[in-house]
Amino acid sequence: MAKELATKIHSSKFSVHYGSKQALFDVTLDIPERRVTAFIGPSGCGKSTFLRSINRMNDLIDSVRNDGRMIVDGIDVYDRLVDVAVLRRKIGMVFQKSIPFPKSIFENITYGLTLNERMSKSALNDVVESSLRKSALWDEVKDRLQHSAMGLSGGQQQRLCIARAIAINPEILLMDEPCSALDPISTAKVEELITELKDTYTIVLVTHNMQQAARVSDYTGFFLLGRMIEFDRTRTLFTSPSVKETEDYITGRFG
Amino acid sequence: MTLPSPFSGPHPLSRRVVGFFAVMIAVTATVAILGVILGMMAEFVTQGGGELSWAFLTEFPRNSNMEGGIWPALAGTTLLVLLMTLMGVPIGTATALYLSEFARKDAWFARTVRFAVNTLAGVPSIVFGLFGVGFFIQFVGVGLDAATGSVALGDGSLLWSSATLAVLTLPVVIVSVEEALRAVPLELREASLALGATRFQTITKVVLPNAVSGILTGSILAVGRGAGEVAAIMFVGVTYSAEALPNAVTEKFMHLGYHLYVLATQSPDVEKTLPLQYATTLVLLGLTFTLNFSAIIIRSRLRRH
Numbered sequence: 001m002a003k004e005l006a007t008k009i010h011s012s013k014f015s016v017h018y019g020s021k022q023a024l025f026d027v028t029l030d031i032p033e034r035r036v037t038a039f040i041g042p043s044g045c046g047k048s049t050f051l052r053s054i055n056r057m058n059d060l061i062d063s064v065r066n067d068g069r070m071i072v073d074g075i076d077v078y079d080r081l082v083d084v085a086v087l088r089r090k091i092g093m094v095f096q097k098s099i100p101f102p103k104s105i106f107e108n109i110t111y112g113l114t115l116n117e118r119m120s121k122s123a124l125n126d127v128v129e130s131s132l133r134k135s136a137l138w139d140e141v142k143d144r145l146q147h148s149a150m151g152l153s154g155g156q157q158q159r160l161c162i163a164r165a166i167a168i169n170p171e172i173l174l175m176d177e178p179c180s181a182l183d184p185i186s187t188a189k190v191e192e193l194i195t196e197l198k199d200t201y202t203i204v205l206v207t208h209n210m211q212q213a214a215r216v217s218d219y220t221g222f223f224l225l226g227r228m229i230e231f232d233r234t235r236t237l238f239t240s241p242s243v244k245e246t247e248d249y250i251t252g253r254f255g
Numbered sequence: 256m257t258l259p260s261p262f263s264g265p266h267p268l269s270r271r272v273v274g275f276f277a278v279m280i281a282v283t284a285t286v287a288i289l290g291v292i293l294g295m296m297a298e299f300v301t302q303g304g305g306e307l308s309w310a311f312l313t314e315f316p317r318n319s320n321m322e323g324g325i326w327p328a329l330a331g332t333t334l335l336v337l338l339m340t341l342m343g344v345p346i347g348t349a350t351a352l353y354l355s356e357f358a359r360k361d362a363w364f365a366r367t368v369r370f371a372v373n374t375l376a377g378v379p380s381i382v383f384g385l386f387g388v389g390f391f392i393q394f395v396g397v398g399l400d401a402a403t404g405s406v407a408l409g410d411g412s413l414l415w416s417s418a419t420l421a422v423l424t425l426p427v428v429i430v431s432v433e434e435a436l437r438a439v440p441l442e443l444r445e446a447s448l449a450l451g452a453t454r455f456q457t458i459t460k461v462v463l464p465n466a467v468s469g470i471l472t473g474s475i476l477a478v479g480r481g482a483g484e485v486a487a488i489m490f491v492g493v494t495y496s497a498e499a500l501p502n503a504v505t506e507k508f509m510h511l512g513y514h515l516y517v518l519a520t521q522s523p524d525v526e527k528t529l530p531l532q533y534a535t536t537l538v539l540l541g542l543t544f545t546l547n548f549s550a551i552i553i554r555s556r557l558r559r560h
Contacts, residue, residue: 057449060444062359062361085452086451089451092450093445093449095442095445095446099440101461111447112452115450115451115452115456115460161446164446165449168450
C-alpha cells in the first residue's frame with residue numbers, strides 16, 4: 001500500500017467471534033484518507049463484519065466478541081472511554097436495505113442533527129439543501145421536502161440515506177452493499193456520487209460486484225473465509241494479483 | 256398417444272372419502288360456533304332489545320334494582336377501565352420495551368419475566384381478586400392509612416379495583432406491545448444508531464412512534480378484557496347499589512358485569528328482572544365487541560403498513 005497517503009483507519013490483528021464461530025481472523029490493514037476503499041469477496045467472507053466493526057454496529061449483536069485493535073484517527077474505537085454515539089457521528093453509514101424513516105424528506109435529513117442540539121430553521125434548511133445537493137437528489141425533491149420519504153423510488157431512497165448520513169458531517173462513510181437492491185441506472189448514479197464524495201470523505205465500500213469495485217475504488221481488499229487475503233491498489237489487484245485465491249476469484253473461478 | 260392428466264392422481268377412493276369427512280367435520284364445527292354466537296346474540300336482542308333505550312342507559316336503578324336504568328354501572332365500568340388503562344399500559348409498555356429492546360435474549364431475568372407474564376395470563380381471575388384484597392387493600396391500603404392516619408385507602412374502592420384489573424390485563428398489554436415493537440424493522444434502528452443516536456433516543460424517536468398502533472391495540476384488548484371481568488373485582492370495591500357516581504377513586508362503584516350478577520342472583524324477583532338482565536348483557540357485550548373489533552381493525556392496518 002502506498003505510504004504517501006495518510007491512514008484514516010488502521011486495524012491490527014482484528015478478530016471477531018459470533019458466539020463460538022469466528023468470523024474474522026487477525027485482519028491487519030490501513031485504509032487511506034479521502035480515497036475509496038472497496039472490500040470484495042464471496043458471501044460470508046467477513047467483509048461486512050469488518051465494515052460494521054469500524055463504527056461498532058456489531059455491538060448490537062449479543063454474542064459478538066472482538067480481539068485486536070481498530071484504530072480510527074489514532075484512537076482505538078473499542079476503548080472503554082469512547083462514546084459510541086459520538087464515534088458514529090464521525091463515521092456515517094449507508095446500508096444495503098435503504099429504509100428512510102417514515103417521516104418527511106426534510107425530517108430524514110435533519111434527524112441526526114437535531115438529536116443533541118437545537119438548530120435554527122434557516123440553518124437546518126441550509127444543511128438539508130447542501131446534503132441533498134451533495135447526494136445529487138436536490139433537483140428531484142426540492143419541491144416536496146415536506147412529503148413522506150416513503151414515496152421516493154428505491155434509488156432516490158438510497159441517495160436520501162446517503163444525504164442523511166452526510167448531513168451530520170462525518171469524516172468517514174461506510175457503505176454496505178449500497179447498490180445491491182438498485183437498478184442499473186440508480187446504481188450508476190450512486191457510483192458517480194461515490195466518486196464525487198471521495199474528495200471530502202474517506203469511503204469504505206463493501207460490494208458483491210467486482211466491476212463496481214474496479215470502477216469506483218482506489219484500493220481493494222479481498223476477503224475469503226474471514227481472512228484478508230490481499231490488499232492493494234485496485235488496478236494492481238485486478239490486473240496482477242499476487243495471491244492465487246485473489247486471481248481465482250476475480251477471474252470468476254469461484255464465488 | 257395421450258398422456259394421463261397430471262391432475263387425475265392415483266389417490267385411492269378410501270383416501271378421498273377420508274378427506275371428504277375431514278372437510279365436513281371442519282365445516283360443521285365452524286358452522287356450529289357461528290351458530291352459537293348468532294343464537295346468543297339473537298336471544299339477547301329479542302329478549303332485551305325492547306328494554307334498551309336512552310333512559311335505560313342514563314337512569315339510576317330503582318326499587319332494589321328491579322326497575323330503572325344502568326347509568327351508574329355503565330359509568331362505573333368506564334371509569335374503572337380508564338383508570339386501569341392509565342395504570343396498566345405504561346407499566347406494560349415499559350416491560351415490553353425491556354423485553355424487546357434491552358434484555359439479551361438468553362438473559363435469565365428476561366426469561367423469568369417472560370415466564371411470569373405467561374403464567375399471569377393463565378391465572379384464574381378470582382385469584383387476582385384475592386390478590387387485590389391481600390396486597391392492594393390489606394397491605395398497601397391499610398399500611399398507607401396507618402402511616403398517614405386516614406381511613407380512605409384500607410377498603411375496597413375504584414382505585415384498588417382498577418389496580419387489580421391492571422395487573423390482570425398486564426399480560427395482554429405486554430404481549431401485544433412487544434409484538435408491535437418487534438415489528439419495527441431492524442434497519443430503522445440501525446439507521447438511527449448509525450446517525451449517532453443513543454439507544455434511548457432511538458427508542459423514543461423511532462421505535463415507539465412506529466409501534467403506536469400496537470400499543471393502542473394492546474390497550475384496547477386490555478380494556479376489552481377488563482371491561483367484562485367480574486370475578487377479579489368482586490372483593491375489591493364493586494358494590495351492588497349506589498346512590499351516586501363515585502366522587503373520588505377511594506369510593507365504591509357499580510359495574511355492568513357485577514350488576515348483571517346481582518340482577519340474576521340477588522334480586523327479590525329474578526324472573527321479573529329478566530328483560531333488564533338481557534338488556535344489560537347486550538350493553539356489556541356491545542361494549543366488549545366494539546373494543547375488540549376496533550383492536551382488530553387497528554391491528555390489520557398495522558400489518559398492512
